[in-house]
Structure formats: C-alpha cells, structure tokens
Amino acid sequence: LQVEDIMRTNKADAFIKNITENRVRSQVKFPAEEDLSGAAAAILRLQDVYRLDTADLSNGVIMGDKVGRAAYNDRDYYHTLTWMQVALNRLENEDPKTVGEDEVLEYLAFSLYQQGNIRRALALTKRLAAIAPNHPRAKGNVKWYEDMLDGKDMEGDLPPIINKRVENDGIVERDAYEALCRGEAPKIPPEEERKLYCYLKMDKPFLRLGPIKVEILRFEPLAVLFKEVLSEYEAEVIKATATPKVGC
Numbered sequence: 001l002q003v004e005d006i007m008r009t010n011k012a013d014a015f016i017k018n019i020t021e022n023r024v025r026s027q028v029k030f031p032a033e034e035d036l037s038g039a040a041a042a043i044l045r046l047q048d049v050y051r052l053d054t055a056d057l058s059n060g061v062i063m064g065d066k067v068g069r070a071a072y073n074d075r076d077y078y079h080t081l082t083w084m085q086v087a088l089n090r091l092e093n094e095d096p097k098t099v100g101e102d103e104v105l106e107y108l109a110f111s112l113y114q115q116g117n118i119r120r121a122l123a124l125t126k127r128l129a130a131i132a133p134n135h136p137r138a139k140g141n142v143k144w145y146e147d148m149l150d151g152k153d154m155e156g157d158l159p160p161i162i163n164k165r166v167e168n169d170g171i172v173e174r175d176a177y178e179a180l181c182r183g184e185a186p187k188i189p190p191e192e193e194r195k196l197y198c199y200l201k202m203d204k205p206f207l208r209l210g211p212i213k214v215e216i217l218r219f220e221p222l223a224v225l226f227k228e229v230l231s232e233y234e235a236e237v238i239k240a241t242a243t244p245k246v247g248c
Contacts, residue, residue: 040070044079048165048178054082065091065099065107072107077114078165084108102132113145116162121145123158176221188218195219201226 044067047054068083084107091101105128113121122145129138146154179186188196196218200211213227230238 037070037073040067041074043067044071044076047079054086065104068104068107072111077111078163080107080111081115081161081163084111102128102135105131106135106137109141112161115164117159118145118148119154120158120161122149122154192219 065084065087068080068087071077071079071083084104087099088101088104088108091097091099091104105124109121109124109128112118112124122142125138125141125145128135129142132138196216198213198215201214202208202211212229215225215227217223217225
C-alpha cells in the first residue's frame with residue numbers, strides 16, 4: 001500500500017507549490033534548451049527503435065516543431081522532414097497558432113531539399129515568400145532552387161516525397177539492437193540454440209530470499225530475459241495508476 005500511495009502522489013503539484021511559496025526558488029533549475037534537445041533526441045531514438053508513427057506521436061502533448069527543430073540542429077533531415085510536416089499539418093488547424101508558419105515552412109523546405117526533393121522545396125519556399133515578403137532568405141532560396149532545377153521538371157504534378165533514413169551513421173550495432181528491442185531478433189543457428197539455458201540470479205544477498213529467473217536468449221549480442229520480476233498484483237497496480245495519466 002505504501003508503494004501504491006507513493007506512485008499516486010503527484011510530484012508536479014508539490015513542485016509548483018514549492019515555487020509559488022518561494023521556499024526553494026534559489027534551488028529550482030528550469031529546463032533549458034539543451035534539456036529540450038536531449039528529450040527530443042530520446043523521442044527520436046524511441047521512434048526509430050519501435051517504428052512509431054510521427055503523426056501518432058504528435059497527437060499527444062509533443063510539439064512537432066520543437067522536435068523537428070532539435071532534429072534539424074542535429075542535421076537529422078530525415079526526422080526534421082517528418083516532424084515539420086506534421087507541425088505544418090497541425091498548424092493549419094490551430095487557433096490561435098502556437099508557432100509561426102514561416103518558421104515551419106523554412107525548416108521543412110530545407111529538409112526537403114537535403115533529402116532530394118528540390119521541386120517540393122521550391123514550392124514551399126515560394127509559399128514562404130508569399131506569406132512573408134520580407135523574409136531575409138526566402139527570395140534568395142527561390143532563385144537558388146530554380147537555378148538548380150534549371151527549368152527541368154518544373155511543370156506538372158509534384159513527385160512523391162523522398163525521405164530515406166541515413167544508414168551509414170557509424171553505428172554498426174544499431175539495426176541489431178533495434179530489432180532486438182522490437183522482438184525481431186534473427187533466428188539463432190541450432191548449434192548455438194542448444195547452448196542457451198535458464199538460471200536463478202542470486203548474486204546479491206537479498207536475492208537469496210527471492211531469486212530472479214533469467215533466460216539467456218542469445219549470446220551475440222548478449223540478450224537475456226528476466227521473468228516474473230513483478231507479481232501480477234504489482235503489475236495491475238502500476239497499470240491502474242498509470243492509465244488515467246496517459247496523454248495528460
């Protein structure tokens with residue numbers, strides 16, 4: 001019951017109360033830009049690992065333009081494109097607007113260009129120049145894109161968007177661990193599978209009273225499964241406590 005009470009405690013209310021009563025003002029540090037960038041990078045990593053849809057993620061409290069800007073600052077144009085496109089779609093239905101359309105259009109146009117969509121980059125930059133005639137870069141970028149196209153393929157419908165994720169980023173193990181996290185581990189050869197086993201983890205004094213069941217799933221890379229760490233009752237308490245707060 002004590003654990004359940006702790007979990008149900010709203011730490012945000014206590015934090016706000018401390019600020020408003022000026023009891024810990026000198027000690028409170030608000031999130032900075034680097035905190036936002038770190039959080040955005042974590043969101044992008046989770047999105048890649050579990051193949052989460054950008055539109056689905058943005059339907060929560062996540063602001064697409066903030067995540068897109070963080071991806072842009074990291075020169076990750078694959079994610080910049082997807083998040084800025086979602087931000088633009090949401091912006092068209094917002095009232096009042098939470099971000100300037102000109103800012104989103106500029107980020108989106110440049111990421112489209114970086115991903116090889118020059119005609120679409122040109123179209124959005126023309127739109128940017130129309131809504132913001134005094135924009136410092138819009139007119140120059142229009143000419144730049146037009147010069148690159150040199151009159152070729154400028155007529156007709158816009159081609160489909162190209163947005164390929166850069167695979168050669170130096171992380172050799174990335175595909176392997178992402179697949180493992182999704183439960184898509186490659187099949188293990190029979191000769192290796194015969195070497196797998198289960199055991200009880202009791203390397204700490206308190207584990208001798210309640211050992212943890214461990215199953216080795218593979219050796220290269222090492223992947224293990226911890227079983228029955230939580231009882232069914234504890235799992236239900238966590239779900240019951242967390243469910244009302246999902247999406248809030």
